[in-house]
Amino acid sequence: xxxxxxxxxxxxxxxxxxxxxxxxxxxxxxxxxxxxxxxxxxxxxxxxxxxxxxxxxxxxxxxxxxxxxxxxxxxxxxxxxxxxxxxxxxxxxxxxxxxxxxxxxxxxxxxxxxxxxxxxxxxxxxxxxxxxxxxxxxxxxxxxxxxxxxxxxxxxxxxxxxxxxxxxxxxxxxxxxxxxxxxxxxxxxxxxxxxxxxxxxxxxxxxxxxxxxxxxxxxxxxxxxxxxxxxxxxxxxxxxxxxxxxxxxxxxxxxxxxxxxxxxxxxxxxxxxxxxxxxxxxxxxxxxxxxxxxxxxxxxxxxxxxxxxxxxxxxxxxxxxxxxxxxxxxxxxxxxxxxxxxxxxxxxxxxxxxxxxxxxxxxxxxxxxxxxxxxxxxxxxxxxxxxxxxxxxxxxxxxxxx
Amino acid sequence: xxxxxxxxxxxxxxxxxxxxxxxxxxxxxxxxxxxxxxxxxxxxxxxxxxxxxxxxxxxxxxxxxxxxxxxxxxxxxxxxxxxxxxxxxxxxxxxxxxxxxxxxxxxxxxxxxxxxxxxxxxxxxxxxxxxxxxxxxxxxxxxxxxxxxxxxxxxxxxxxxxxxxxxxxxxxxxxxxxxxxxxxxxxxxxxxxxxxxxxxxxxxxxxxxxxxxxxxxxxxxxxxxxxxxxxxxxxxxxxxxxxxxxxxxxxxxxxxxxxxxxxxxxxxxxxxxxxxxxxxxxxxxxxxxxxxxxxxxxxxxxxxxxxxxxxxxxxxxxxxxxxxxxxxxxxxxxxxxxxxxxxxxxxxxxxxxxxxxxxxxxxxxxxxxxxxxxxxxxxxxxxxxxxxxxxxxxxxxxxxxx
Numbered sequence: 050x051x052x053x054x055x056x057x058x059x060x061x062x063x064x065x066x067x068x069x070x071x072x073x074x075x076x077x078x079x080x081x082x083x084x085x086x087x088x089x090x091x092x093x094x095x096x097x098x099x100x101x102x103x104x105x106x107x108x109x110x111x112x113x114x115x116x117x118x119x120x121x122x123x124x125x126x127x128x129x130x131x132x133x134x135x136x137x138x139x140x141x142x143x144x145x146x147x148x149x150x151x152x153x154x155x156x157x158x159x160x161x162x163x164x165x166x167x168x169x170x171x172x173x174x175x176x177x178x179x180x181x182x183x184x185x186x187x188x189x190x191x192x193x194x195x196x197x198x199x200x201x202x203x204x205x206x207x208x209x210x211x212x213x214x215x216x217x218x219x220x221x222x223x224x225x226x227x228x229x230x231x232x233x234x235x236x237x238x239x240x241x242x243x244x245x246x247x248x249x250x251x252x253x254x255x256x257x258x259x260x261x262x263x264x265x266x267x268x269x270x271x272x273x274x275x276x277x278x279x280x281x282x283x284x285x286x287x288x289x290x291x292x293x294x295x296x297x298x299x300x301x302x303x304x305x306x307x308x309x310x311x312x313x314x315x316x317x318x319x320x321x322x323x324x325x326x327x328x329x330x331x332x333x334x335x336x337x338x339x340x341x342x343x344x345x346x347x348x349x350x351x352x353x354x355x356x357x358x359x360x361x362x363x364x365x366x367x368x369x370x371x372x373x374x375x376x377x378x379x380x381x382x383x384x385x386x387x388x389x390x391x392x393x394x395x396x397x398x399x400x401x402x403x404x405x406x407x408x409x410x411x412x413x414x415x416x417x418x419x420x421x422x423x424x425x426x427x428x429x430x431x432x433x434x435x436x437x438x439x440x441x442x443x444x445x446x447x448x449x450x451x
Numbered sequence: 452x453x454x455x456x457x458x459x460x461x462x463x464x465x466x467x468x469x470x471x472x473x474x475x476x477x478x479x480x481x482x483x484x485x486x487x488x489x490x491x492x493x494x495x496x497x498x499x500x501x502x503x504x505x506x507x508x509x510x511x512x513x514x515x516x517x518x519x520x521x522x523x524x525x526x527x528x529x530x531x532x533x534x535x536x537x538x539x540x541x542x543x544x545x546x547x548x549x550x551x552x553x554x555x556x557x558x559x560x561x562x563x564x565x566x567x568x569x570x571x572x573x574x575x576x577x578x579x580x581x582x583x584x585x586x587x588x589x590x591x592x593x594x595x596x597x598x599x600x601x602x603x604x605x606x607x608x609x610x611x612x613x614x615x616x617x618x619x620x621x622x623x624x625x626x627x628x629x630x631x632x633x634x635x636x637x638x639x640x641x642x643x644x645x646x647x648x649x650x651x652x653x654x655x656x657x658x659x660x661x662x663x664x665x666x667x668x669x670x671x672x673x674x675x676x677x678x679x680x681x682x683x684x685x686x687x688x689x690x691x692x693x694x695x696x697x698x699x700x701x702x703x704x705x706x707x708x709x710x711x712x713x714x715x716x717x718x719x720x721x722x723x724x725x726x727x728x729x730x731x732x733x734x735x736x737x738x739x740x741x742x743x744x745x746x747x748x749x750x751x752x753x754x755x756x757x758x759x760x761x762x763x764x765x766x767x768x769x770x771x772x773x774x775x776x777x778x779x780x781x782x783x784x785x786x787x788x789x790x791x792x793x794x795x796x797x798x799x800x801x802x803x804x805x806x807x808x809x810x811x812x813x814x815x816x817x818x819x820x821x822x823x824x825x826x827x828x829x830x831x832x833x834x835x836x837x838x839x840x841x842x843x844x845x846x847x848x849x850x851x852x853x
Binding site: 068069102107110113120121125127132135136142148192 | 501508522537545
């Protein structure tokens with residue numbers, strides 16, 4: 050008998066028929082002799098509908114009340130899922146985040162889990178129940194309802210798996226697992242049987258949309274092995290765990306393409322100590338996330354500083370930098386939106402040389418210019434022309450992974 | 452400065468524009484220097500929508516989970532109402548029934564309030580907030596979410612008013628108050644300025660749909676004076692309180708017509724002790740509420756026993772009684788659906804004789820036959836032909852109240 054946490058996202062519980070499907074899957078796992086804790090998100094559309102209602106009243110509703118409002122979405126799903134299990138004759142009890150003992154800090158709409166006291170869950174499991182916990186939510190030590198922000202339900206599942214020392218944590222989604230590349234772009238992409246936390250983290254931060262990085266970080270910190278798999282079939286998914294020696298035999302785990310980045314270049318920055326610091330502190334104060342940074346000697350004197358950020362923050366970043374023009378004396382700000390960030394990721398890179406050289410060769414063969422480069426022990430990213438992004442991705446995937 | 456509880460039903464908070472209206476009304480009361488606790492129901496349609504979802508899964512969903520599900524309706528409204536008050540610059544904090552300290556027994560979907568610990572409410576009021584409490588819900592001492600059943604939000608408001616010793620409890624609805632009769636049927640109906648708990652209780656049980664009897668009973672038990680008034684205008688409503696001497700100067704307070712009753716007659720019941728008891732115990736065991744009962748000598752031997760019950764329970768009642776035919780030896784069961792129960796209500800009746808005589812005279816003038824009669828110190832009810840119900844109601848209203 051194993052203790053398993055199963056998490057189902059908003060699409061998997063999007064209507065009552067799908068909730069019944071989830072119940073059948075849980076029932077099957079239980080019939081195999083396992084104890085199960087189910088974590089569910091709000092039915093797809095429900096959270097957006099609630100946000101719309103609040104914004105009809107005021108564009109920026111106060112966050113404590115948004116948590117009070119949004120927490121109802123998951124509460125509805127846990128009740129309906131418990132009802133669907135009972136309809137199959139399986140004893141099931143639903144718990145809100147608060148009832149499940151999930152204690153968070155008081156940062157409403159993006160609270161962090163401080164601790165979990167799974168006494169009630171254990172008690173209900175011991176009595177033979179499937180326990181269904183609302184994802185995405187918790188309460189402060191003072192009893193205020195909080196929500197965990199984007200990807201919060203995955204985090205709930207992984208944190209619960211750690212707290213109850215589950216044998217396995219399954220994250221059900223609408224894809225079969227983690228792929229070597231996006232199969233919609235790269236026909237030769239293959240599902241991975243396993244991937245390390247670090248690789249998964251890089252893929253998340255490099256634009257692969259399987260899971261939020263914070264959930265993976267949490268899993269890594271507490272050593273929670275989890276599986277990403279499909280709620281639409283019975284195929285085994287991808288196991289995410291600490292890197293093992295055998296994993297390093299594979300040099301590259303995957304290729305990702307982030308089309309959501311934009312590039313800014315501050316032209317002709319005077320060679321004065323502290324100027325670059327000033328630019329990036331100002332961006333940081335404005336809560337703009339800067340990704341890759343490159344500095345070069347400028348043709349017209351001084352240096353050129355280029356960096357990438359989310360496309361959605363491009364205008365804000367530009368405006369913020371313009372305010373520094375007089376005080377720093379740079380010449381101009383230029384921006385480019387049609388760029389793509391292509392990355393290859395793999396823990397095997399650490400012990401294998403020549404990955405960068407091979408990547409650059411492949412891109413040269415495809416006549417793709419490299420605009421910026423960033424590297425770490427487990428990834429290399431290059432900024433290239435967006436128009437050539439998918440072609441380059443297929444070529445790189447073929448060279449390293451097929 | 453007064454401490455006021457204001458309760459708004461599902462229609463009054465039916466969309467965000469109406470919620471904004473509620474906020475404006477609350478804001479106005481606050482600007483007049485009052486402390487306010489607001490109790491709200493689920494937005495109209497929300498509860499029915501949730502029930503529909505659950506019934507898509509199974510016709511009789513388990514009640515604990517229905518409470519988990521339905522409690523989200525009011526939780527959404529409290530958050531949206533708090534947001535609407537904050538949009539007006541008024542500090543407001545929402546509380547679920549559990550957070551507000553409302554402790555109930557564990558009878559899911561129709562829990563009874565056991566006690567209220569309004570510590571959190573007091574604390575938030577003292578800090579200058581409007582406090583918004585979810586109606587219709589509470590939690591057990593063990594932390595299970597419960598709902599209070601039909602009319603639950605009124606009950607929440609009145610129980611909170613008792614617990615925090617409010618100066619006034621206002622029940623906002625879509626009518627101007629309690630009328631001497633339904634104005635849609637009786638054009639001469641007048642709004643009452645005040646009415647006693649007992650009269651209000653009788654009107655509720657006799658078919659007037661202003662409020663559930665249990666809320667009025669609770670108010671009577673704890674001496675909570677409350678006002679029923681409209682959320683659509685600023686007209687004063689009807690004050691409901693303990694009967695005073697001056698109230699008894701008015702003989703009749705109102706006239707009601709209940710079109711929802713049906714009549715059953717068990718024909719030819721043998722004159723054996725215990726037979727009637729057996730019939731009504733069987734009905735009670737089947738949870739059928741029996742209202743008026745009349746027993747007469749039967750023409751064909753034995754006695755005829757007639758009683759009324761809700762039309763919706765007629766078929767069930769008939770079926771239950773048929774099962775007793777062999778063991779009790781009665782001859783037949785007859786039923787009539789087209790009946791109306793006309794009642795006149797007033798505490799003044801106690802000290803004034805001749806009300807019954809006057810009622811019978813008026814009905815005779817209108818050629819209305821009386822089928823059954825029931826009386827108490829403060830009401831007289833007669834069962835008549837439904838077709839003549841409204842005509843009779845107008846005549847009786849005119850004779851006693853115009």
